[in-house]
Amino acid sequence: MTIFLPLLYLAAGWIAGQAPFDIKNVISKLLTKLIIPMVIIFNIATSFRSMGWIIIATALAMLTLLVVSKIFSRDPVMNLCFSYLNIGWLGLPVASALFGNQAAVIIIAAYVGSSIVGNSVGASMLSGKTLNPLKILKTPPVLALMIGILLIPFSDQVKHIGSELYQIAKFLMSFLGMAVLGIWLSKVNVGLDDFRQELKPFFQRVSVMALLITLLLLLAHATHQALITDNPATLYLLCLLPPAANIIVLETHYLGSGRSARPITCGTCISIVAIAVYAAVVIGGRMIVT
Known part of the structure; x- marks a missing residue:
């Protein structure tokens, strides 16, 4: 039943998107700066030794x-849509529902690695400026990484004192992240041609990610x-994730446009279908084994 929760969160966001006020x-x-x-x-603080490899590998x-995306396009917005994946807001709730807490550790480590690159390299690409190490150090994921280290x-005290707060934060990250995606889905009109155009980069990204994983x-x-060898199904789930919703935040800030919304x-709709098929295969495989 828990596998359907991310879709319920998405639906809640879509309904909220119909309201006259904008809360996204x-x-x-709240998500980016606190949760x-x-x-x-x-x-x-509690699992760094096992997470370090995944942070580096994801970056x-x-x-x-x-680099691969630049073979097909020189548009920085499209380059980001190809390379910056929605690991935190979509990957975390799905992986947690399918594979449990160990999967959450992997996805969060992957999110840290992708966030550091996305908020530094991505921002410099859109702004046309060179990388600024000081700005990278001030981004919320990097500050959180340093505090955690x-x-x-x-670690024992953090685990004892913060476990309940962590469970609440993890739920809010899943619920609110999927809700934001739902709000965006309710705002953008797309047609069949738009989905056809996104199928090619989707399969290209899946192929490259599958090879890297x-x-x-x-x-x-x-x-x-x-941690890596025991969880291949969680890692291959990363192949199916769509472009990160944070791209449109970066684009709006640096370019004043919203071309990445489409x-x-x-990509999110295509990924949801692909992930649903993947989940069915995983659950079916479990039933056969048991």
């Missing part, structure tokens, strides 16, 4: 996707990284 900016700020950093801090995978010596699993087996919306 407030929710986005998501809380989730990152807790997981880094490198995103940079690889960025400082709290590693107190396979290489990561081989490397993890060779170096005995149990590929984000179409």
Whole structure:
């Protein structure tokens, strides 16, 4: 039953999008500046040793996707839509529902890696400026990463004191993140041609990500990284994720436009269908095994 919860959260956002007032900016700020950093801090403080590999691997995978995307287009908005994936808001609730808490650790680590790249490289691409290390250090995911590292010596205390707060924050991250996506879906009109245009980059991204994840699993087996080798299904779920909703926030800020809304919306719809099929296969495989 829990697998359907992300879709219910999405539907709640779509309904909220019909209201005369707009709450997505407030929710986005709450997620970006408070809730998501809380989730990152807790997981880094309590599970950093197992997460470090995934943070680095995700950042490198995103940079690889960025390089590949430039083969097909020089448009920075489209480059970001190809390489910056919705790992936190869509990936986390789906992975948690399908695979449990261990999957959440993987997805959160992947979110940290992608956020660092997305909010630094992505911002510099759209602004036309060179990378500014000081600005990168001030982004919420990086600040949360540093706070979490400082709290590693107190991991037992963090786990004892913050477990309940973490569960609340993780739920709000899933619910509010999917709700924001639902609000965006309610605002953008798309046609069949738009979906056809997004199918090609979707399958291209799936192919590149599947190859990168396979290489990561081989490397993890060779170096005995149990968190990675024990959760291949969670890692391959990353292949199916759509462009990050945060792209339109960056685009609006730096370019004053919203061209990414259409590929984000179409990509999200395509991904939801693909993830539903993937979930059915995973659940069916479990039933056969048991």
